[in-house]
Amino acid sequence: MTLGKYLRRLLVEAPGVAALAADRVYTEVLPQAAAVPAVVFTEVSGEDDVALDGPTGASARRVQVDSWGRTRADATALGLAVRAALAGHVGAAAGLVVQGCFLVAERWDFDAETSLYRTSQDFDVWLAAAAA
Numbered sequence: 001m002t003l004g005k006y007l008r009r010l011l012v013e014a015p016g017v018a019a020l021a022a023d024r025v026y027t028e029v030l031p032q033a034a035a036v037p038a039v040v041f042t043e044v045s046g047e048d049d050v051a052l053d054g055p056t057g058a059s060a061r062r063v064q065v066d067s068w069g070r071t072r073a074d075a076t077a078l079g080l081a082v083r084a085a086l087a088g089h090v091g092a093a094a095g096l097v098v099q100g101c102f103l104v105a106e107r108w109d110f111d112a113e114t115s116l117y118r119t120s121q122d123f124d125v126w127l128a129a130a131a132a
Contacts, residue, residue, distance in 0.1 A: 001094035003061055003125065007041055010089065011065075016081030020074075021067075030068055036116060037069045037078045044122075057129030058099070067119040075108070079119030086123055097128035 004027050011017050011025045017039065024038035042064050049058040065082050069075035089101040105122040 001096045003043060003063075003096065003127070004041075006093055006096050006098070007063065007086075007125075009093070010091070011039055011041070011082065011085055014081065014085035016084050017078070020078045020081055030066075030114075037067065037074050039065060039067055039078065039082060041065045059127050061125045061127065062104075063123045063125055065121045065123065067121075068116050069118075070116065072108070072110075072117045075117040075119045079106070079121060082119075082121060086121075099126040099128050101125045 008025050008027065012023050017025070021037045021039055024035060026034070026038065026040045028040065028042045030038060030040045044062050044064050046059060046061040049056040049060065065086070067075050067078035067082055069078055083103060083106075086101045087103045089098060091098050102124045103121060104124050107120045108118070109120070110117050
């Protein structure tokens with residue numbers, strides 16, 4: 001299983017996210033004229049873990065998760081639901097082992113082109129050696 005498939009499943013199945021966005025969880029791009037609230041996530045960087053004696057086999061991936069809404073309150077509520085689902089998460093599925101998921105940054109803005117509000121969060125996702 002890829003990290004993208006794992007994260008989509010985790011977010012769609014999270015009760016707080018599902019209550020606000022249903023299955024509107026997308027990778028990389030919010031579809032044009034998509035219903036909101038909605039979540040978009042993108043894997044933006046990654047690195048392999050290295051110790052003094054060489055690579056450990058584990059890796060970390062930085063994932064940006066954007067929670068979109070028509071109002072600041074909608075985007076914030078969805079962002080809080082995403083945080084509840086991902087921050088501190090540990091789990092495994094189909095050979096992918098997530099050792100930990102940590103919130104490292106959070107931002108808020110308004111997109112004038114779409115007239116939507118966004119809560120943007122960066123998470124570091126640590127993967128076990130078997131999944132790296």
